[in-house]
Amino acid sequence: MNRLSTKLGRIELANPVTVASGTFGLESGDWYDLSRLGALVSKTITLEPRAGNQPPRLFETSGGLLNSIGLQNPGLEAFLRDELPLYAAVGPPLMVSFSAGTVDEFCRMVETMEKHEGIAGYEVNVSCPNVEREGMAFGTDAQVVYDLTRRLAALTQRELCVKLTPNVTDIVTIARAAQEGGATSLALINTLLGMAIDPETGHSRIARGVAGYSGPAIKPVAVACVWRVAQAVNIPILAMGGIAGWEDAVELIRAGACAVAVGTAAFVSPDLPVRVLDGLDAFLARKELTLAELVGTATF
Ligand SMILES: Cc1cc2nc3c(=O)[nH]c(=O)nc-3n(C[C@H](O)[C@H](O)[C@H](O)COP(=O)(O)O)c2cc1C
Numbered sequence: 001m002n003r004l005s006t007k008l009g010r011i012e013l014a015n016p017v018t019v020a021s022g023t024f025g026l027e028s029g030d031w032y033d034l035s036r037l038g039a040l041v042s043k044t045i046t047l048e049p050r051a052g053n054q055p056p057r058l059f060e061t062s063g064g065l066l067n068s069i070g071l072q073n074p075g076l077e078a079f080l081r082d083e084l085p086l087y088a089a090v091g092p093p094l095m096v097s098f099s100a101g102t103v104d105e106f107c108r109m110v111e112t113m114e115k116h117e118g119i120a121g122y123e124v125n126v127s128c129p130n131v132e133r134e135g136m137a138f139g140t141d142a143q144v145v146y147d148l149t150r151r152l153a154a155l156t157q158r159e160l161c162v163k164l165t166p167n168v169t170d171i172v173t174i175a176r177a178a179q180e181g182g183a184t185s186l187a188l189i190n191t192l193l194g195m196a197i198d199p200e201t202g203h204s205r206i207a208r209g210v211a212g213y214s215g216p217a218i219k220p221v222a223v224a225c226v227w228r229v230a231q232a233v234n235i236p237i238l239a240m241g242g243i244a245g246w247e248d249a250v251e252l253i254r255a256g257a258c259a260v261a262v263g264t265a266a267f268v269s270p271d272l273p274v275r276v277l278d279g280l281d282a283f284l285a286r287k288e289l290t291l292a293e294l295v296g297t298a299t300f
């Protein structure tokens with residue numbers, strides 16, 4: 001066994017470094033060998049194609065990035081036809097991130113994806129509005145998360161990873177609900193709510209106002225969420241939020257994650273995922289530790 005190998009629920013990963021949904025595309029292969037990643041994660045796919053929100057929908061702040069992309073994607077059918085074969089050809093296990101407006105629609109999407117080879121697991125994006133509950137995000141209600149996860153778990157033997165939003169009163173309650181519903185791993189954190197306003201004109205920097213906040217500024221929030229959730233559940237955690245170097249990955253792993261995803265910071269340094277991987281490998285060698293031995297070793 002190599003010192004970097006890890007397990008995310010039902011999937012064996014050669015190493016713990018992957019990419020955060022929506023911040024990665026196969027064009028990253030222009031900068032590094034994508035087959036070196038422990039896993040691939042698609043952008044979030046919805047049943048129907050989505051054009052996304054009107055610009056401006058990105059704004060860089062001093063410590064992070066505001067985005068309001070609005071789940072722009074080609075829709076499930078086109079993804080399965082045009083993109084899945086390309087992702088599958090890269091080699092590492094593929095997690096398809098997906099989202100829907102109703103529980104039934106989430107289920108229909110899994111039923112369709114189950115008919116296709118080349119998908120190792122699903123990352124369930126519950127940060128989107130639930131049209132049956134006045135548009136409140138699925139991931140903010142423990143009962144809804146439990147019911148959704150239970151329905152999806154009955155449809156698949158593939159990895160079922162629920163991606164949690166930090167925009168809740170208590171992320172631990174939601175994490176427990178996902179585990180009880182049958183999630184085999186958790187991904188955290190999705191973006192925080194943020195907003196920026198041009199001081200001169202008073203206009204929101206983002207056309208829709210409130211947006212998702214990510215990047216280095218949110219890392220301490222991610223570390224705290226991972227630490228608290230890791231104390232409360234016994235399924236593996238895929239951590240993301242502000243990783244800008246291998247040291248950040250080590251922090252999240254010490255907090256309790258068994259895998260990590262690089263997101264926003266790769267917009268600045270496109271080859272960051274493999275630099276995080278190499279840095280983590282050198283760190284483990286220096287400490288004479290395996291990845292498994294590092295998980296959850298934070299003390300205070
Ligand atoms: C431009 C952009 C698009 C994103 N799109 C998605 C998405 O489609 N699905 C999803 O689950 N998360 C999405 N995210 C959230 C990231 O996957 C990640 O959870 C979050 O940005 C925190 O990690 P980071 O600080 O390393 O970026 C997006 C983030 C950004 C910046």
